[in-house]
Structures are given as C-alpha cells and as structure tokens.
Amino acid sequence: MSVHQIELVILDMAGTTVTDQHEVEACFAKAARQTGIEATDEEILAVQGLAKRFVFQLFWRKQLGETHPDVESRVDESYAVFKEVLEKHYRTQPVYPTVGCLELFGYLKKNGIKVALTTGFYREVTDIILGKLGWLEGLDAQRVGNESTVIQASISSDEVPQGRPAPDMIYKAMRLLGVTDVKRVINAGDTPSDLGSGKAAGVYLNLGVTNGTHTTEQLIGHPHDALLGSIDEIIQVLEEIKVKN
Structure with a gap:
C-alpha cells in the first residue's frame, strides 16, 4: 500500500493533538468528588478517552449498585x-x-490525506477547543471541511450511538469524508479507549501516542500496531509505507 492509498488519519484530541497536562482528568475528578463519587486517581485515569457521561454511569453503578433507583439522577448531577x-x-x-x-x-495536507479528530468530549466543549486553536474555521454545520481547512472533520462522542471503545466515531468520520475502506485508515490516540476503538474498527494501523495522558507502560497491554513518542512520528510511519511500496 502506498502512502497515497492511506486516505484518512483519525486522531484523538486531548493528549494526542491538544496538549493536556491532565487537565481533563482534574476537571473530572473535581466534579466526581464534589458530587460524592468515591474513585481513586488511578481509576479516573483508566477511563480517560471514554464518553464522560458513560464514565459517571460506570462509577455510580459501581458505588450504588447496578439497579439502584438513584443512579441516573446522580449521573445527571455529576455530569x-x-x-x-x-x-x-x-x-x-x-x-x-x-x-x-x-x-x-x-x-498530511501535502500528501492529500484527510484528517478527522475524534473525542470523548461533547460538541460544545469540542467547539470551544477547536475555536481557540483556529481549527473550527471553514468547517460546516456537520463539522466537515475541505482540502483548505486545517482538519477535514470533527466528531464528538455525543454525536454517535456509542463512544469509545466502540468504533462508531471512526465509522462516522469515514462516512462524512467518503472513505469506504477501513484498511485505508490510520487511527492514533493516547488512551486505552482510543486503541480499543481502532482495534474494533479494524483500521490499517492502530497507533498509541505515549507523550499524552498515558505512558508506554500504561498502553503496552492494549491493542496497538506501534507506540509512538510523539504524533509527528506518524510521518515516518507513512514514509516507511511509501518505501515498502
């Protein structure tokens, strides 16, 4: 496969394309503790990358019991x-x-490869971040761009039936951008749930990034084709694909 046959690179946001010094984790922990969730820092880190409302459901079900009548109201409050x-x-x-x-x-732009960003955030926060970075400019109402925009699509977890580790956001990015073959897609992220979604989707390459919220040691046991020290190492990966073909 030549580099030109890779049509789409799908990247996570916080920790992968957007610098995160554990701010999301800290915001989540603050909300959890303010609303009475008993969870360790390690437990909170372990669920980074998942849709946040779903994570509150996990914690409240664990704390109160799967069928406790107050679970959903406590989830709503925490969220x-x-x-x-x-x-x-x-x-x-x-x-x-x-x-x-x-x-x-x-x-990627020089080589005609599309970029889609996926995230466990919901749309409002996603747009705040994209707007601050200048990456929202030129995207339409569906958050789809063209060859002149910085990114070609943005998908948030509240826009699909299931967030990570389900493959829904990857599949939606492909649909929005007219990519029909998952073997022409590369997925990269810095959390276990990012890697889980790439594995579930069956992408050509599923890459972990170790300078985000998770270290090599924390990602090594999760499905991946390679672990990269920083996101620009994807350039070398694509160059090696070009040489092989």
Whole structure:
C-alpha cells in the first residue's frame, strides 16, 4: 500500500493533538468528588478517552449498585457539574497543539490525506477547543471541511450511538469524508479507549501516542500496531509505507 492509498488519519484530541497536562482528568475528578463519587486517581485515569457521561454511569453503578433507583439522577448531577467545570476551564485557559501536531497536519495536507479528530468530549466543549486553536474555521454545520481547512472533520462522542471503545466515531468520520475502506485508515490516540476503538474498527494501523495522558507502560497491554513518542512520528510511519511500496 502506498502512502497515497492511506486516505484518512483519525486522531484523538486531548493528549494526542491538544496538549493536556491532565487537565481533563482534574476537571473530572473535581466534579466526581464534589458530587460524592468515591474513585481513586488511578481509576479516573483508566477511563480517560471514554464518553464522560458513560464514565459517571460506570462509577455510580459501581458505588450504588447496578439497579439502584438513584443512579441516573446522580449521573445527571455529576455530569452537569463536570460540564460546568470543564467549559469554564477551556474558556479561561490557553489551548495549545501537541508537539509535532502541526507538522503532521502539514505533511498530511501535502500528501492529500484527510484528517478527522475524534473525542470523548461533547460538541460544545469540542467547539470551544477547536475555536481557540483556529481549527473550527471553514468547517460546516456537520463539522466537515475541505482540502483548505486545517482538519477535514470533527466528531464528538455525543454525536454517535456509542463512544469509545466502540468504533462508531471512526465509522462516522469515514462516512462524512467518503472513505469506504477501513484498511485505508490510520487511527492514533493516547488512551486505552482510543486503541480499543481502532482495534474494533479494524483500521490499517492502530497507533498509541505515549507523550499524552498515558505512558508506554500504561498502553503496552492494549491493542496497538506501534507506540509512538510523539504524533509527528506518524510521518515516518507513512514514509516507511511509501518505501515498502
């Protein structure tokens, strides 16, 4: 397969393309503890990348019992507090791309490969972040762009039936961008759930990034084709595919 047969690279946001010094984790932990969830830092880190409302369901079901009548009301309360904390953070703090991210975007554009960003965030926060980075410019109402926009699509977890580790966001990105063969898609992210979604989708390459929220040691046991030190190493991966063919 030549590099030109790779049609789409799908990338996670926080920790992969957007610098995250555990801010999301901290916002989640703050909301969890404010609303009475008993969870360790390790338990919270382990679920990064998953849709956040789903994570609150997991924690409340574990704490109260699967069938407890108060689970959904407690989930609603925790999620509302989390949204408030998270939106305030991203509206008031600077947002930066990760090391090597813009270099990768430039390479992909030069080689005619589309870029889609997926995230466990919901649309409002996703747009706050994209807007601050200038990546929202030129995207239409479906958050789809063209060859001149920085990214070609943005998919948030509230826009699909199931968030990660289900493959729904990957499949939606393919549909939006007219990519029909999953073996022409590369997926990359910095969390176990990112890698789980790539495995479930059956992408050509499923890549872990170890300079985000999870280390090599934390990702090594999850499905992957390679672990990269930074996102721009995808350029070398694509160059090697080009040489082989």
